[in-house]
Amino acid sequence: IERRDDQVIIDLFAEEHTADIAEIIDELSNDDATYLFRLLDSEKTAEALLDIDEDDRARILSKLSEKEIAEHIDELDTDDAADLIGSLSNERQNIVLSNIEDGDHAKDIAELLQYDEDTAGGLMAKELVKVNENWTVPNCVRKMRSQAQEVTRVHSIYVVDNKNVLKGRLSLKDLLVAPASATISEISIPKVDFVNVNDKAEEVARIMQKYDLEAIPVVDSENHLLGRITIDDIVDVIKEEAEKDYQMAAGLTDDVEADDSIIDLTKARLPWLVLGLFGGTAAASIMGGFDEALKNYPELFFFTPLIAAMAGNVGVQSSAIIVQGLAKDNLRGSLLNRMFKEISLALVNGVFLALIVFSLGLLLKYPMKVCSTISISLIIVIIIASLVGTFVPLILHKKGIDPAVATGPFITTCNDIFGIFIFFTIAKLILGF
Amino acid sequence: IERRDDQVIIDLFAEEHTADIAEIIDELSNDDATYLFRLLDSEKTAEALLDIDEDDRARILSKLSEKEIAEHIDELDTDDAADLIGSLSNERQNIVLSNIEDGDHAKDIAELLQYDEDTAGGLMAKELVKVNENWTVPNCVRKMRSQAQEVTRVHSIYVVDNKNVLKGRLSLKDLLVAPASATISEISIPKVDFVNVNDKAEEVARIMQKYDLEAIPVVDSENHLLGRITIDDIVDVIKEEAEKDYQMAAGLTDDVEADDSIIDLTKARLPWLVLGLFGGTAAASIMGGFDEALKNYPELFFFTPLIAAMAGNVGVQSSAIIVQGLAKDNLRGSLLNRMFKEISLALVNGVFLALIVFSLGLLLKYPMKVCSTISISLIIVIIIASLVGTFVPLILHKKGIDPAVATGPFITTCNDIFGIFIFFTIAKLILGF
Numbered sequence: 001i002e003r004r005d006d007q008v009i010i011d012l013f014a015e016e017h018t019a020d021i022a023e024i025i026d027e028l029s030n031d032d033a034t035y036l037f038r039l040l041d042s043e044k045t046a047e048a049l050l051d052i053d054e055d056d057r058a059r060i061l062s063k064l065s066e067k068e069i070a071e072h073i074d075e076l077d078t079d080d081a082a083d084l085i086g087s088l089s090n091e092r093q094n095i096v097l098s099n100i101e102d103g104d105h106a107k108d109i110a111e112l113l114q115y116d117e118d119t120a121g122g123l124m125a126k127e128l129v130k131v132n133e134n135w136t137v138p139n140c141v142r143k144m145r146s147q148a149q150e151v152t153r154v155h156s157i158y159v160v161d162n163k164n165v166l167k168g169r170l171s172l173k174d175l176l177v178a179p180a181s182a183t184i185s186e187i188s189i190p191k192v193d194f195v196n197v198n199d200k201a202e203e204v205a206r207i208m209q210k211y212d213l214e215a216i217p218v219v220d221s222e223n224h225l226l227g228r229i230t231i232d233d234i235v236d237v238i239k240e241e242a243e244k245d246y247q248m249a250a251g252l253t254d255d256v257e258a259d260d261s262i263i264d265l266t267k268a269r270l271p272w273l274v275l276g277l278f279g280g281t282a283a284a285s286i287m288g289g290f291d292e293a294l295k296n297y298p299e300l301f302f303f304t305p306l307i308a309a310m311a312g313n314v315g316v317q318s319s320a321i322i323v324q325g326l327a328k329d330n331l332r333g334s335l336l337n338r339m340f341k342e343i344s345l346a347l348v349n350g351v352f353l354a355l356i357v358f359s360l361g362l363l364l365k366y367p368m369k370v371c372s373t374i375s376i377s378l379i380i381v382i383i384i385a386s387l388v389g390t391f392v393p394l395i396l397h398k399k400g401i402d403p404a405v406a407t408g409p410f411i412t413t414c415n416d417i418f419g420i421f422i423f424f425t426i427a428k429l430i431l432g433f
Numbered sequence: 434i435e436r437r438d439d440q441v442i443i444d445l446f447a448e449e450h451t452a453d454i455a456e457i458i459d460e461l462s463n464d465d466a467t468y469l470f471r472l473l474d475s476e477k478t479a480e481a482l483l484d485i486d487e488d489d490r491a492r493i494l495s496k497l498s499e500k501e502i503a504e505h506i507d508e509l510d511t512d513d514a515a516d517l518i519g520s521l522s523n524e525r526q527n528i529v530l531s532n533i534e535d536g537d538h539a540k541d542i543a544e545l546l547q548y549d550e551d552t553a554g555g556l557m558a559k560e561l562v563k564v565n566e567n568w569t570v571p572n573c574v575r576k577m578r579s580q581a582q583e584v585t586r587v588h589s590i591y592v593v594d595n596k597n598v599l600k601g602r603l604s605l606k607d608l609l610v611a612p613a614s615a616t617i618s619e620i621s622i623p624k625v626d627f628v629n630v631n632d633k634a635e636e637v638a639r640i641m642q643k644y645d646l647e648a649i650p651v652v653d654s655e656n657h658l659l660g661r662i663t664i665d666d667i668v669d670v671i672k673e674e675a676e677k678d679y680q681m682a683a684g685l686t687d688d689v690e691a692d693d694s695i696i697d698l699t700k701a702r703l704p705w706l707v708l709g710l711f712g713g714t715a716a717a718s719i720m721g722g723f724d725e726a727l728k729n730y731p732e733l734f735f736f737t738p739l740i741a742a743m744a745g746n747v748g749v750q751s752s753a754i755i756v757q758g759l760a761k762d763n764l765r766g767s768l769l770n771r772m773f774k775e776i777s778l779a780l781v782n783g784v785f786l787a788l789i790v791f792s793l794g795l796l797l798k799y800p801m802k803v804c805s806t807i808s809i810s811l812i813i814v815i816i817i818a819s820l821v822g823t824f825v826p827l828i829l830h831k832k833g834i835d836p837a838v839a840t841g842p843f844i845t846t847c848n849d850i851f852g853i854f855i856f857f858t859i860a861k862l863i864l865g866f
Contacts, residue, residue: 019643027765051643053763210452210484212665214647231664232645235671242675243757249682250753250840251746258758259765262778269750270782276746277786280739281793287735288797294734298727301734302720306713308738309745309849313684313709313842317702320683324676325691330486332460332692345695349703353710360714364721407683409746416742 006039018044022051030056034063037072046075049084055260058087066092070099078105079125079233082112112227120204121197123237124218124227130158133167133185137178156215158225159188166217166225168192194219197226204229205237206329245323249316249407272409279413283308283420290424293433299361299370300427304420310353310378311385311419312412318342318389319406326397338390346386350379369431377426381419388415439472451477455484463489467496470505479508482517488693491520499525503532511538512558512666515545545660553637554630556670557651557660563591566600566618570611589648591658592621599650599658601625627652630659637662638670639762678756682749682840705842712846716741716853723857726866732794732803733860737853743786743811744818744852745845751775751822752839759830771823779819783812802864810859814852821848 013021013036021040025033025048037045037060049057049072061069061084069088073081073096085093093113100106108126115121129147131140144157157170168190178187194217195204208216214231240255247255254268283304293300325331331338354375361371389411393403427433446454454473458466458481470478470493482490482505494502494517502521506514506529518526526546533539541559548554562580564573577590590603601623611620627650628637641649647664673688680688687701716737726733758764764771787808794804822844826836860866 017644019645026763209668211450212452214664231647231668235642235664235668238668238672239675242672242679246675246679246682246757247753249679250749252750252753256754257761257763258754258771259763262774262781265754265778266781269747269778270785272750273743273746273782273786274789276742277739277789277793280736280742281790281797283738284732284735285797287738288732291731294727294731298724298734299717299721301727301731301737302717303713304734305716305720305738305741305849305853306710309709309713309741309846310706312742313706313845314702316683317685317705320680320685321689321691321698324679328690330459330690330692338691341695345698345702348695348699349706352703353706356707356710357714360710364714364718412746413742416738420738 009036009039013040013044016044018047019051021045021048025052025060026056030059030063033060037064038068042071043075046072050076050080054087057084061088066095067099069096070101073100073109074102074105077125077127078108078112078227079123081105081109082122085109086113086117115197118201119197120195120199120201120218120229121226123201123204123229123233124197125230126227128158128217128225128228129156130160130225131170131184133159133161133183133188135184137175137180137182137184137187140175140184156217156228158192158217158228159184160225164225165223166192166194166219169217192217194223195229196221201237202241205234205241208234209238241327244402245327245404245407248402248404249320251409276409276413279417283417286417286421287424290428290433293424293427293431296433297370297427297431299366300373300424303374304423306357307374307378307381307419307423308416311381311415314346314349314382314385315389315411315415316407318386319393319403319411322390322393323403323407326393326403335394339387342386342390343383346383347379350382353382354378373427373430376430377423380426381422384418384422385415388418442469442472446473446477449477451480452484454478454481458485458493459489463492463496466493470497471501475504476508479505483509483513487520490517494521499528500532502529503534506533506542507535507538510558510560511541511545511660512556514538514542515555518542519546519550548630551634552630553628553632553634553651553662554659556634556637556662556666557630558663559660561591561650561658561661562589563593563658564603564617566592566594566616566621568617570608570613570615570617570620573608573617589650589661591625591650591661592617593658597658598656599625599627599652602650625650627656628662629654634670635674638667638674641667642671674760677835678760678837678840681835681837682753684842709842709846712850716850719850719854720857723861723866726857726860726864729866730803730860730864732799733806733857736807737856739790740807740811740814740852740856741849744814744848747779747782747815747818748822748844748848749840751819752826752836752844755823755826756836756840759826759836768827772820775819775823776816779816780812783815786815787811806860806863809863810856813859814855817851817855818848821851 021044025036028036033056073084076084085096088096097106097110112121112124112126129144131144135143157172158166159168159170161167168188169192170184170188174187193207193211193213195207197218197220204216208231215228217225218227218229220226243255251272252268253271254264256265256268287301287304357378358371358375361374389406392411393406396406397403454477458469461469466489506517509517518529521529530539530543545554545557545559562577564577568576590605591599592601592603594600601621602625603617603621607620626640626644626646628640630651630653637649641664648661650658651660651662653659676688684705685701686704687697689698689701720734720737790811791804791808794807822839825844826839829839830836
């Protein structure tokens with residue numbers, strides 16, 4: 001089909017949804033994709049350009065001229081346009097901006113480009129419906145109609161004063177039933193949630209979820225209305241946040257995908273592995289320090305991987321619960337209570353697991369003394385691992401570090417080393433080698 | 434403040450947002466919370482009831498009479514009402530339903546209660562604005578106005594025929610500019626995305642995200658319009674999905690929170706730990722089988738925790754990348770290509786790590802022969818662990834099992850055992866003990 005048969009292709013894509021076009025483009029070679037972008041109407045391809053994979057997008061953008069990119073940008077809302085232009089070099093950004101036909105649109109996009117991606121400013125769009133509190137109802141309806149043309153979805157109508165300071169919001173229903181003589185300030189609702197342009201994206205996501213908002217206005221420090229953020233952008237923030245935690249738990253340092261290059265994948269995977277390697281070597285030298293036990297109690301060495309694995313697993317479980325509690329902001333009670341609870345929990349789990357390992361040890365015909373040593377150590381290791389797992393994320397969080405780091409191989413490695421050291425120390429005390 | 438000073442409390446809460454009320458209630462004892470629910474206007478508390486913690490909600494509901502619950506339900510949209518009632522016993526459900534004043538509301542809720550929570554039917558609300566394709570424009574505007582009263586947010590207007598079959602959607606703008614003589618079928622847009630009432634919640638979430646929809650109509654197998662799903666419900670689905678993956682990666686089997694009881698926490702944590710215990714014991718007996726090496730090459734035993742940990746980490750990293758690729762549905766290319774790439778990647782990482790461990794081993798003054806053995810085994814273990822990590826989630830996915838299981842302790846435990854077995858087998862081949 002991709003044999004450059006223009007008309008057939010145009011007809012074929014005429015009815016397709018942009019998200020589906022994006023999927024097709026993901027499957028194509030870069031040349032074919034670029035050809036398709038030039039051929040199809042920019043109204044369709046502009047949206048598709050947002051939906052395709054980041055790497056593919058970069059490659060296609062590098063093949064299109066600044067003028068062609070500007071044509072695509074013309075079709076996009078300011079927030080999407082800024083995201084798209086933001087991925088270009090500074091030089092190309094300026095050329096593209098100067099090629100945009102609508103001057104106001106270009107100015108809005110240039111403004112959005114100044115804000116950090118991870119803030120409310122980086123998420124917001126300039127498109128919104130706002131009315132002046134001094135307008136009369138008929139005047140307002142007339143002006144709103146022209147504003148609404150540019151806004152894909154209206155969501156909310158914001159009320160500002162003459163200085164563009166956010167004063168409240170307006171319900172469409174109230175507007176429709178209001179007498180023609182009323183001014184907007186008489187029928188507007190003064191209570192309105194808003195965020196500051198410098199607020200963190202996660203904070204915006206939290207507020208919008210908590211109050212179940214579909215859009216929220218963004219203001220500067222003097223309460224001037226700058227833009228608005230809609231729920232679809234927040235869905236992306238939530239997903240990225242969740243993915244970041246998951247990747248950290250799995251020991252990946254970068255946002256990578258299965259189809260990234262081997263270099264990118266190595267960069268994401270190697271750092272934690274190197275950490276694990278040093279941890280493992282440290283564990284090895286600790287065990288080397290207890291080599292007197294080798295002759296009489298070789299079983300201890302057979303069971304170290306088990307002790308290390310249990311310490312790691314228990315630590316990660318404890319951390320994950322705390323990390324989620326911190327994210328949902330629903331941790332209650334004092335630190336002392338938490339410690340007491342975590343110790344009780346570890347004791348319950350530990351005793352149960354120790355009984356199993358004791359029975360298994362006897363089944364494998366290990367000496368009774370060794371089995372008791374392993375069981376007792378296991379209980380103590382589990383208690384300590386769960387305390388480390390609980391308090392490390394709490395401390396990280398207090399220091400302003402993402403607590404999800406704790407669920408990654410970092411805690412596991414630490415607990416491995418701790419666990420092995422404790423295991424052999426207790427064994428030495430009990431067995432006296 | 435909670436000394437039952439009714440009027441003060443009512444005034445205090447008058448201006449509070451329901452989500453904030455919910456937060457306050459979470460902090461209160463059950464008696465105080467129940468008292469508050471009885472005191473405050475059900476318009477406020479109904480929404481708050483949805484926002485509070487599940488366990489607290491169950492306890493408060495058990496203290497309120499069926500009639501009191503019905504009053505709360507009256508204030509809620511059908512989807513929220515069904516969720517709330519759904520947590521009660523069947524017997525109480527029926528009493529509450531019969532206590533709801535508005536008969537249509539009760540009937541709608543009873544219908545929603547039939548659907549499985551994880552399907553489109555379980556997510557949808559009955560509140561929507563629909564118009565008949567045969568209506569004229571003025572008739573439509575009149576009828577819409579009365580429907581819109583009951584719907585918090587309009588989002589979309591759906592067009593149906595006389596048999597309630599979904600025919601398309603209507604843009605408010607088109608309706609406003611249409612001549613009075615036009616019928617709805619002339620100005621409606623026939624292209625409309627929809628989902629079946631039995632579609633899985635995750636599938637609905639995927640479609641709504643892909644096409645960037647804020648609401649989607651739900652139909653039965655004969656295309657009768659049954660309800661609609663809005664983006665805020667989808668946000669919850671996405672979050673739960675992400676949390677489930679994260680918890681599985683951390684080795685938790687249930688959705689638990691830090692403040693749950695020790696029994697609930699144990700239930701969520703113990704299963705994977707027991708698995709790990711059996712895995713560790715298996716590893717111990719494998720090592721026991723190679724005990725001839727103890728005399729001459731004790732260093733091998735010092736390094737087993739390292740080998741096991743590296744096998745585990747590499748496996749989880751590979752799995753996590755595949756799990757995310759499956760979730761985003763962006764895995765391309767053949768299995769053979771993927772295998773080739775994974776082996777190359779493991780080789781790059783493995784050789785690099787092997788060089789480090791070789792140098793560290795020499796630093797610790799281990800015999801050259803032992804260091805080479807450890808390094809070579811490490812490379813092979815990493816290759817095998819990454820293949821296991823890549824293909825196990827793919828196989829699970831094909832069998833209809835959630836591939837995220839693979840990132841949990843299951844893969845780690847398997848890789849531990851594999852890794853240790855491979856390590857000693859290679860060591861025996863090289864060192865010949």
